[in-house]
Amino acid sequence: MTFRTRFAPSPTGPLHLGHAYSAILAHDMARACHGDFILRIEDIDQSRARPEWEAQIYDDLKWLGLGWDADIRRQSDELESYEAALEQLWGKGILYGCSCNRKDIQAAMSAPQEGVEQPIGPDGIIYPRTCSVKPQPNERPRTMALRLNMDSVVIPANNQFSFEETGAGPNRETGFICFDGEYARSGLGDIVVARRDMGTSYHLSVVLDDAAQDITHVVRGQDLFDATRIHVVLQHFLDLPTPTYHHHQLIRDAEGKRLAKRDDARAIRLFRDEGASPDDIRRMVGL
Ligand code: GLU
Numbered sequence: 001m002t003f004r005t006r007f008a009p010s011p012t013g014p015l016h017l018g019h020a021y022s023a024i025l026a027h028d029m030a031r032a033c034h035g036d037f038i039l040r041i042e043d044i045d046q047s048r049a050r051p052e053w054e055a056q057i058y059d060d061l062k063w064l065g066l067g068w069d070a071d072i073r074r075q076s077d078e079l080e081s082y083e084a085a086l087e088q089l090w091g092k093g094i095l096y097g098c099s100c101n102r103k104d105i106q107a108a109m110s111a112p113q114e115g116v117e118q119p120i121g122p123d124g125i126i127y128p129r130t131c132s133v134k135p136q137p138n139e140r141p142r143t144m145a146l147r148l149n150m151d152s153v154v155i156p157a158n159n160q161f162s163f164e165e166t167g168a169g170p171n172r173e174t175g176f177i178c179f180d181g182e183y184a185r186s187g188l189g190d191i192v193v194a195r196r197d198m199g200t201s202y203h204l205s206v207v208l209d210d211a212a213q214d215i216t217h218v219v220r221g222q223d224l225f226d227a228t229r230i231h232v233v234l235q236h237f238l239d240l241p242t243p244t245y246h247h248h249q250l251i252r253d254a255e256g257k258r259l260a261k262r263d264d265a266r267a268i269r270l271f272r273d274e275g276a277s278p279d280d281i282r283r284m285v286g287l
Helices: 017-032 051-064 079-091 102-110 181-188 202-212 227-237 268-273 278-285
Strands: 004-007 036-041 095-098 145-148 161-165 175-179 192-194 217-221 244-248
Touching: 004 017, 004 217, 017 036, 017 051, 017 217, 017 244, 017 268, 017 278, 036 051, 051 268, 051 278, 079 095, 079 145, 079 192, 079 202, 145 227, 161 227, 175 181, 175 227, 181 227, 192 202, 202 227, 268 278
Parallel strands: 004 036, 161 244, 217 244
Antiparallel strands: 095 145, 145 192, 161 175
């Protein structure tokens, strides 16, 4: 099987040194295996995505010498495929509409359990399932968020969900990573598969796109290691293959904080303007 990986930035700000590390690593792994390196623009959050940031991504990647192999996939062009997957999941009876906002969730969490620590999953506080008991319409609702009902998790035959990790999670998790249905229920919670404002979610789109683009190896930052369990559960429900995952270390600033889009000071564009070369960027990120 040809090694095929992707770089999947969101055009919501400048690419910084952390992105450079991720893109160069994925590119070099693909080239070392005579495989493919492809590009995906993750722009489902149209309130934050900007064409000028997308153009800057292409420009920075070309300048870094990272050529991509297939047509670029832009998530905002794929909304129909996300709709189709939601329809499939709705048809299986494993989604429910949720009208709770952040405040409702906080209120439901704090009222009966004062003093008890709130369970946290990859997406923050585990949803208290308030809407899961409400009667659901026959048709998939379009005006509210949709959550995956983890009570309906059908555990795979060997009683385990699993994926192969060739990099490492934040706690050095590596190798064959397993978890069971009980963990999916209590550790992940009823995850949002479609946000009200987007009609999809990062989790749903990423698993559908990785499958549609035949990705065999997902190379990305350790900050997404915990979300991978969500992706594996979704792959199970959508009958999609699970790629191999390679989570890498994060590039941090001088204070040890992870770089974010707002860290414009580390933007590749600024280093370019100051006369840095692509090799300088490689050296800066240790590649
Ligand atoms: N779009 C995500 C980001 O820019 C990356 C998602 C992924 O690699 O799965 O952080």
